[in-house]
Amino acid sequence: MKFRLLSLYPDQMNIYADRGNIIFLRNRCLWRGIEFELTACGLGERFEPSGHEMLYIGGGQDRDQRTVAGDLVETKREAIGECLAGGTVMLAVCGGYQLLGESYESGSDQIGGLGLVDLKTVRGDGPRLIGPVAIETDLDGSRRMLAGFENHGGLTWLGPQAEPLGRVIAGHGNNGSDGFEGVRSGNLIGTYLHGPLLPKNAWLADHLIETGLKNAYGEDVELRPLEDGLETAAHRVALAAAISGR
Amino acid sequence: MIRTKVAAARWIGRLSRATGRGGGTTLPGRVLLKLDPDAIDKLGASLRNGSTVISATNGKTTTAAMLAAILRAAGREPVHNRAGSNMTWGVATALLEQRGDEGLFEVDEAWLPEVAERLRPKTILLANLFRDQLDRYGETEALADAWVEMAGALADSTSFVLNADDPLIADIGRHTGPSTTYFGIDDDGRAVTELQHASEAKQCRVCGEPLLYERAFVGHLGHYSCPACGLARPEPDLSATEVKLLGMDGLKATIETATGSHSLDLPLPGLYNLYNALAAIATAQAIGIPPGDSVAALSRMKAVFGxxxxxxxxxxxxxxxxxxxxxxxxxxxxxxxxxxxxxxxxxxxxxxxxxxxxxxxxxxxxxxxxxxxxxxxxxxxxxxxxxxxxxxxxxxxxxxxxxxxxxxxxxxxxxxxxxxxxxxxxxxxxxxxxxxxxxxxxxxxxxxxx
CATH class of the missing domain: 3.90.190.20 (Mur ligase, C-terminal domain)
Structure with missing residues (x-):
């Protein structure tokens, strides 16, 4: 089996150590004897929609995000749409998450997004929403916790067609007021839990790998459990940091 | 009035040390700034020979300690926030508790514009900007924008010492006055050919197109140019060549200046400390100390704690x-x-x-x-x-x-x-x-x- 990951704009959308997610996925595939293949797709480049188990896009600085937004719509929207229709897994983090929606509004400035999910983002007047987060989600059928860190100026509002990734237990989430965090739609996940969120949530990494492989190789795919002592400890400490507000 | 407030704040400092509540490196300054928000302006103005301010993401404390050692060797004893407390209250505490003719302050990146506006330093060293504590400082580019604004406001009164190898820093030189000097590394052998993945400044600050790196030394510090608009790394006034890294024991390099070259034997390790040394030597030159003297003083330097x-x-x-x-x-x-x-x-x-x-x-x-x-x-x-x-x-x-x-x-x-x-x-x-x-x-x- 082979897990093929396509990383979108790794040179621009990497502000919060997004490569931690990729390192994490890679090792967890290799340790199970699953081949891992990483391809990058940058500014101005196009990609074939077939042959990817997962797409990843991270967060970027304001200037980079603006550059990427235009390019994304122009050169990659169709291929991403085809991938998602075919059941490819996608994880979009922070700035990448914002770009999934219709638009990003900042004052009189409006950046068009991919329009793949019913959500929009507006730059708030208040301070950035920064701090540790804990959310509860039923992504894999049972109630699970996700721990992470958020740092965003944009406030995201889900439309009636969109389903949130989870409910905020501690932290701000999409907009600091409606109690929801992230978005999910089929095998697509968008979230403000930025940068290396998979190392803090090994179960989510495995969920993404398994879902991607099932889509390619059939429902029989089952991941072998790994020795996860450190992973579990890191998850617990990250959750505690958010919940205790320490 | 400032005198009474100073006395009160000094007394707090003695009290906080006597009672063992912290090192007293920030509390007196905090108290003073509560009593008089303009205290830094007033106390700073009383330094006869003005102030030198240092800011950077990495190397502030070490570079300030290097410069202090150089000044001391020249018989100059600056007022210096040597404990690394580098926000307004740390600067205020040093001004309160020490006496001298000149100031030497390392200042936190985010606080720099405010401190600089108040102190009106004679010389400002800006050494590097890296990705750091995004939850506190925000984006590196936004910080660079704030520094550009500060440099424009101080262009007439302040000399700037800038790192030619950091495009975010060198860019500030487009807004400073005529007495701006640059330092950098000129040693091909020490370079890595590829930028590290977490590098800043991949785009030209002038036109936004991707920068082309001929070589990189530390992160995004290196030799770059913009093929689109022709922006080039400034020619350094002071540079290091023939660099030899000796692990934890330190390094050797030749320091090239307009007036001659000097052999540096630095007891601190790594290319990042070479940048710190270059920054200190260039800044010392800007405030009247010949590079040969600085090189000699640094060779006798001991490591700063941590x-x-x-x-x-x-x-x-x-x-x-x-x-x-x-x-x-x-x-x-x-x-x-x-x-x-x-x-x-x-x-x-x-x-x-x-x-x-x-x-x-x-x-x-x-x-x-x-x-x-x-x-x-x-x-x-x-x-x-x-x-x-x-x-x-x-x-x-x-x-x-x-x-x-x-x-x-x-x-x-x-x-x-x-x-x-x-x-x-x-x-x-x-x-x-x-x-x-x-x-x-x-x-x-x-x-x-x-």
Whole structure:
């Protein structure tokens, strides 16, 4: 089996150590004897929609995000749409998450997004929403916790067609007021839990790998459990940091 | 009026030290600024020969200590916030408690514009901007924008010393006055050909197109140009050539200036310390000290606490190397790569406010560099588990990784078998905790008394 990951704009959308997610996925595939293949797709480049188990896009600085937004719509929207229709897994983090929606509004400035999910983002007047987060989600059928860190100026509002990734237990989430965090739609996940969120949530990494492989190789795919002592400890400490507000 | 307020704040400082409540390196300044928000302006104006201000993401404390050593060798005793307390209250405390004709202040990146506006320094050194504590400082580009604005406002009155090799810093030179000097490294042999993945400044600050790097030395510091608009790295007035890295023992280099060349023998390790030395020598020149004198003073320099300091504990020698962001950590890792392995390592990763609550950065640092070169590894601090996890995913053998959250206990564990050498890599607040512990054990003196 082979897990093929396509990383979108790794040179621009990497502000919060997004490569931690990729390192994490890679090792967890290799340790199970699953081949891992990483391809990058940058500014101005196009990609074939077939042959990817997962797409990843991270967060970027304001200037980079603006550059990427235009390019994304122009050169990659169709291929991403085809991938998602075919059941490819996608994880979009922070700035990448914002770009999934219709638009990003900042004052009189409006950046068009991919329009793949019913959500929009507006730059708030208040301070950035920064701090540790804990959310509860039923992504894999049972109630699970996700721990992470958020740092965003944009406030995201889900439309009636969109389903949130989870409910905020501690932290701000999409907009600091409606109690929801992230978005999910089929095998697509968008979230403000930025940068290396998979190392803090090994179960989510495995969920993404398994879902991607099932889509390619059939429902029989089952991941072998790994020795996860450190992973579990890191998850617990990250959750505690958010919940205790320490 | 300022005199009464100064007296009150000084008294608080003595009280806070007498009662053992903290080092008294910030409290008097905080009190003074409460009593008189313009105290820095007033006390700063009383420094007869003006002030020199240093800011950067990495190397502020070391560079300031280097410059202080150079000044001292020249018989000049500056008012200096030497304990590394570098926000307004730290500057105010130094101004309160020390007397002198000139000031030497390291200033936090985010506080720099305000402090500079108040102090109106004669000279400002801007050494580098790296990705650091995004939860506190925000984006690097936004910080660079704020510095550009400050430089424009001070262009008529302040001399700037800038790092030619950092495009974010060199760009500020488009807004400064005529007395701007540049420093940089000119040694092809020391360069890496590819930019590190967490590099800043991939785009030209003038036109936004991607920069072309001919070589990079530390992170995004290197030789760059913009093929689109023709922007080029400024020609440095002071540069280092023939660089030889000697692991933890330090480095040798030739310092080239307009008036001649000098052999630098620096007892501090790594290219990042070469940048610190260049910055100090260039700044010293801007305030009247010939480079030859600075080079001589630096060759006699001892490490600043936590910046490559070595301490003996029983049979073991502890080398302390502060890590706090990817670029700085990578330079520490590159230095350790030159040491004979397997290395005994002690990490302390804290997520207190002064460290940055967000520890994402450990995933951007290249711990992979040392896989296969490490022996016993102990991880401590509030986020010890994620530190160990990062190392596991960098290919370090999991059976060599021990997690002991408590810093005190973890030190005992790493020193248990009396290893000859231990490399200690703490984040900022963990370094302070380590210092307290070592002071209790009498193995070192308190840093604010030095």
């Amino acid at each position: 910046r490559a300091e070595r301490i003996r504990i029983g049979p073991s020698e502890l080398s302390i190397l502060l890590i706090k962001n990817p670029a700085g950590a990578n330079e520490v890792l590159r230095t350790l790569e030159l040491e004979e392995g397997p290395l005994t390592l002690w990490f302390a990763l804290n997520d207190n406010i002064a460290d940055g609550r967000d520890i994402s950065w450990v995933w951007d640092a290249d711990f992979e560099l040392l896989s296969g070169h490490v022996g016993n590894v102990v991880c401590s601090g509030t986020r010890a588990a994620e530190m160990a996890l990062r190392l596991k995913y960098a290919g370090w053998p999991e059976q060599d990784l021990t997690v002991v959250r408590d810093i005190d206990r973890s030190l005992e564990v790493v020193l248990e078998d009396g290893p000859e050498r231990v490399f200690a890599l703490p984040t900022y607040t963990a370094l302070l905790e380590l210092r307290e512990l070592l002071a209790d054990q009498d193995s070192a003196t308190r840093y604010w008394q030095s």
